[in-house]
Amino acid sequence: MRKPLIAGNWKMHKMLAEARTLVTGVLDKLDESADVDVLMCPPVQLLFPMAKAVANTKIMLGAQNVHEEASGAYTGEVSVAMLKDTGCSHVLVGHSERRHVFGETGDRLAKKVRAVVQGGLTAVYCIGETLEDREAGRTTAVIDQQIDEVLASDVSADQLIVAYEPVWAIGTGKTASPEQAQEVHAHIRARLASVYDAATAEKLRILYGGSVKPGNATSLMAQPDIDGALVGGACLVAEDFTAIISAALTAV
Numbered sequence: 001m002r003k004p005l006i007a008g009n010w011k012m013h014k015m016l017a018e019a020r021t022l023v024t025g026v027l028d029k030l031d032e033s034a035d036v037d038v039l040m041c042p043p044v045q046l047l048f049p050m051a052k053a054v055a056n057t058k059i060m061l062g063a064q065n066v067h068e069e070a071s072g073a074y075t076g077e078v079s080v081a082m083l084k085d086t087g088c089s090h091v092l093v094g095h096s097e098r099r100h101v102f103g104e105t106g107d108r109l110a111k112k113v114r115a116v117v118q119g120g121l122t123a124v125y126c127i128g129e130t131l132e133d134r135e136a137g138r139t140t141a142v143i144d145q146q147i148d149e150v151l152a153s154d155v156s157a158d159q160l161i162v163a164y165e166p167v168w169a170i171g172t173g174k175t176a177s178p179e180q181a182q183e184v185h186a187h188i189r190a191r192l193a194s195v196y197d198a199a200t201a202e203k204l205r206i207l208y209g210g211s212v213k214p215g216n217a218t219s220l221m222a223q224p225d226i227d228g229a230l231v232g233g234a235c236l237v238a239e240d241f242t243a244i245i246s247a248a249l250t251a252v
Ligand code: 13P
Pocket: 009, 095, 165, 169, 170, 171, 172, 173, 209, 210, 211, 212, 230, 231, 232, 233, 234
């Protein structure tokens, strides 16, 4: 049985005072003993203070991006060791905004995933098709390519989570239907079985992301291959994020 994970990607939102209010609001409503993992990925300047804010709670901390090199002349970038130093345990890699706005390629993402895993953190590797891909019937081909160019047996499955985020559902209010999402998640799991093996693929968590809200979270997470959510907009509001965490518990 895979333990559900609810992850919040804050993107480029929240100042320090707002972040403290959000975390306090989530912690107020969070059942520490509930059988669900919770991850928050604030912008990088908030990692140190948020690590303090979530210390001794079940909330884990993740970064939204990382550079693949250990150190050097890379102005504006942050390494895995630096993230680890803040108290991070997870890093999002290959978010669609990194791919489509910042031009990150599979080659680059393969290096990033390896840097994260070799550095002792867990990579949340994000994949997903554009609307154009979906309408052209290329969804599974795109997913396969995104998996094959980055994941291989040298990437420890114990330090890997996959997030399926159809690009057309991100920030648009359009969610994949539970059936649409389940179909792709099942495909992803089968592909992961060919990268690793069936038993490993069964253990890997695959999150769904793209306009997850309190109102649609339960039906999405009730699907057999959806093991949690990667939440954008709704994670910025404590009541919404905690409602999604509760949905993960009722959906099983
Ligand atoms: P929204 O939930 O705002 O659609 O964002 C999803 C996302 O990109 C999470 O990484």
